[in-house]
Amino acid sequence: MRELFKQCNACKGCELYRSRTNLVFGVGNEKADIIFVGEAPGEQEDLLAEPFVGRSGKFLDEMLREIGLTREDIYIANIIKCRPPQNRDPKPSEQDACIHWLEKQIEIIDPKVIVCLGRIPATRFIDKDFKVTKQHGELIQKNGRIYMGTFHPAAILRNMNNKILMQGDLAKLKEIKL
């Protein structure tokens, strides 16, 4: 993984490397059974070089604690490794340019479960027309792994009514035999 990080840190595969502060490669247990996949780094992530820090990160930690997991038990990474300016959505061309880094991380870790946080990772890994509001929490067997799409923590912080739905989705992870 260290070698992959070095290569990724030198990547100029799209324009985003120009405006980032730090590469946000991914953190956690490199032998984890579960990977959580987000979309792209935000301001705090860009400054600290770590995915899911700040309010969204604290909320995700709380959700993990409820199912008996900590960050040391899982791996977390984004599809996009450099922050898009003003936190805009990553363009499809940027996703296409960057996703191979995440795919290599997944190859190395070889997890049993991939949890997609929010629409963009779910459309890349589960179904190109994935609708979070309709398909969240579905467990999908594909290529020898189990995939699940759920809400992005930032979306829950904007609408706490959906917190209970995300709690229900993540509770299903406890039922999977890992």
Ligand code: SF4
């Ligand atoms: S966002 Fe990804 S593809 Fe673009 S420069 Fe950064 S690491 Fe390379």
